[in-house]
Amino acid sequence: MSASTKALSVEGLHKSFDGLEVLKGIDLEMNEHEVVGLIGASGSGKSTLLRCVNLLEPVDRGRILIEGEEITAHGVDVNRIRQRVGIVFQAFNLFPHMSVLRNVTLGPVEALGMSKADAEARADELLGRFGLLDKRDDYPDRLSGGQQQRVAIVRALAMRPDIMLLDEVTSALDPELVAEVLNVIRELAEGGMTMVIATHEMGFARDIAKRICFLDEGVILEEGPPDRMFSAPSNERTRQFLQSIIDAGRM
Amino acid sequence: MSGPAPDVYRLRPEDPLPDGDRGSKILAPLRTEGARGVAIAVVSTIVVFGIIVVAVLNSSGWPLIKEAFFDGEIFAEAFPKIVEKFWRNVFIFVVAEVFVLIVAMIVAVLRSLRGPVFFPLRALAAAYTDLFRAIPTILVIFLLGFGAPALQIKGVPNSDVFWAIVALVLVYSAYVAEVYRAGIESVHPSQVASARALGLSRRKTLRFVVLPQAVRRVIPPLLNDFIGLQKDSALVVVLGYQEGLRTAQIIQSENFDFTPYVALALVYIVITIPQARFVDWLVERDRKRRQAAVGV
Numbered sequence: 063m064s065a066s067t068k069a070l071s072v073e074g075l076h077k078s079f080d081g082l083e084v085l086k087g088i089d090l091e092m093n094e095h096e097v098v099g100l101i102g103a104s105g106s107g108k109s110t111l112l113r114c115v116n117l118l119e120p121v122d123r124g125r126i127l128i129e130g131e132e133i134t135a136h137g138v139d140v141n142r143i144r145q146r147v148g149i150v151f152q153a154f155n156l157f158p159h160m161s162v163l164r165n166v167t168l169g170p171v172e173a174l175g176m177s178k179a180d181a182e183a184r185a186d187e188l189l190g191r192f193g194l195l196d197k198r199d200d201y202p203d204r205l206s207g208g209q210q211q212r213v214a215i216v217r218a219l220a221m222r223p224d225i226m227l228l229d230e231v232t233s234a235l236d237p238e239l240v241a242e243v244l245n246v247i248r249e250l251a252e253g254g255m256t257m258v259i260a261t262h263e264m265g266f267a268r269d270i271a272k273r274i275c276f277l278d279e280g281v282i283l284e285e286g287p288p289d290r291m292f293s294a295p296s297n298e299r300t301r302q303f304l305q306s307i308i309d310a311g312r313m
Numbered sequence: 314m315s316g317p318a319p320d321v322y323r324l325r326p327e328d329p330l331p332d333g334d335r336g337s338k339i340l341a342p343l344r345t346e347g348a349r350g351v352a353i354a355v356v357s358t359i360v361v362f363g364i365i366v367v368a369v370l371n372s373s374g375w376p377l378i379k380e381a382f383f384d385g386e387i388f389a390e391a392f393p394k395i396v397e398k399f400w401r402n403v404f405i406f407v408v409a410e411v412f413v414l415i416v417a418m419i420v421a422v423l424r425s426l427r428g429p430v431f432f433p434l435r436a437l438a439a440a441y442t443d444l445f446r447a448i449p450t451i452l453v454i455f456l457l458g459f460g461a462p463a464l465q466i467k468g469v470p471n472s473d474v475f476w477a478i479v480a481l482v483l484v485y486s487a488y489v490a491e492v493y494r495a496g497i498e499s500v501h502p503s504q505v506a507s508a509r510a511l512g513l514s515r516r517k518t519l520r521f522v523v524l525p526q527a528v529r530r531v532i533p534p535l536l537n538d539f540i541g542l543q544k545d546s547a548l549v550v551v552l553g554y555q556e557g558l559r560t561a562q563i564i565q566s567e568n569f570d571f572t573p574y575v576a577l578a579l580v581y582i583v584i585t586i587p588q589a590r591f592v593d594w595l596v597e598r599d600r601k602r603r604q605a606a607v608g609v
Contacts, residue, residue: 118506141512143512145512157507157508157521169512204604221511221512
């Protein structure tokens with residue numbers, strides 16, 4: 063890998079739904095081990111951007127490269143790409159008919175072709191690391207929201223992804239359960255995981271991200287280190303957005 | 314009211330307090346209320362049904378009705394014979410049910426395929442369900458039961474039973490395919506997204522994530538269709554095959570008495586009710602396993 067190879071490059075990304083342009087030319091580059099915080103109002107395109115990087119949404123125009131490989135090229139095996147890109151959703155989306163253990167081993171066994179024993183060993187190690195080992199045989203409905211979201215993170219990690227995409231993973235949680243999930247993410251960041259985090263938790267974003275990108279109406283309007291972005295944003299709209307967050311008491 | 318407060322909630326002072334730390338104070342009075350409610354229900358039921366029974370037995374027409382439908386002697390003669398031949402119905406509907414489960418699943422999956430390439434398959438599956446839900450079952454049995462053997466196709470059985478089963482499978486697979494499809498479509502798209510995000514192929518997503526959830530949800534309506542199928546196994550009678558209904562018909566015509574039909578009706582009731590309870594139990598077991606216990 064050459065020194066210039068980026069963990070993730072997004073070049074001129076456009077995406078429309080039924081004629082409505084949601085992404086209007088996104089450019090983003092990330093180095094390995096970097097954590098990028100994606101902020102912006104609802105509907106600014108954060109989720110769509112993450113879903114495009116995971117190829118859950120087909121891209122209209124532009125390119126996405128992971129470790130230098132163009133994943134938006136024709137003929138690319140989407141399943142192989144998705145194995146390298148972990149995504150965690152706002153609503154957890156665990157499989158309700160499977161135990162926690164099976165939720166975590168399904169990907170490694172059925173997509174990566176690992177043996178059941180190896181996959182379970184890997185799952186146990188990860189569940190143990192995040193304090194969920196005693197829940198391995200429970201069904202998701204028996205868990206709290208925070209536990210479910212941690213299992214969802216473990217499920218994505220079990221694939222050993224090159225990059226993790228977190229889509230407002232604490233937005234559906236009761237306030238008292240947010241911290242346990244943020245702690246898991248913090249630990250991942252300290253472990254060097256390359257991550258894109260779309261979030262409304264501004265304090266957390268400021269804390270953990272090396273770089274903040276402000277998404278507004280389908281473009282990255284402003285980006286920079288968290289200190290400058292939160293204290294002295296240069297763009298008027300960024301200022302307005304942050305002010306609305308402060309007014310709402312969310313910062 | 315006398316005594317310590319909790320005694321109020323108990324039927325008798327020597328009864329133990331309801332256990333469980335949560336909600337006992339809420340549930341306990343309801344229990345007392347429930348016990349009294351049960352007592353009232355029992356008494357009123359006995360009274361109402363007693364009146365009905367007395368009224369029926371004393372009505373002027375009762376002896377006639379009893380002779381025509383509830384003749385003890387004829388029942389004793391007919392019942393074992395009917396049960397013996399009813400096993401033929403059991404064979405027909407059990408074999409048909411196994412095939413219905415498979416054929417309907419294939420049709421439902423074909424109809425759920427996305428993408429223009431699969432249009433012909435989707436159209437075929439839709440045409441099949443439209444067609445076979447439209448035609449009366451008895452007509453399909455006539456068509457296949459009398460028509461197909463006449464073709465003398467090589468390597469295909471000529472028996473009534475074979476074609477009757479084929480007819481039932483064709484008709485009921487159309488219904489059950491729609492039940493399955495409703496189940497498949499009830500699985501939230503986010504479940505598919507999260508399976509696909511793990512790198513699972515479409516096929517594996519369907520197999521491990523969509524179908525298991527879909528099938529669990531449709532078990533009660535599935536039973537509904539199976540009960541319909543079991544009852545429609547009696548339609549084979551039109552082919553002259555001697556199953557339960559034909560046997561009842563023969564005994565009826567020998568005695569000029571309808572008791573054999575009542576005996577057959579009883580057989581259907583007896584096989585259907587346990588199935589309904591079995592499905593209730595299945596659904597409840599699944600719910601309990603998945604959902605939170607009290608207090609969690």
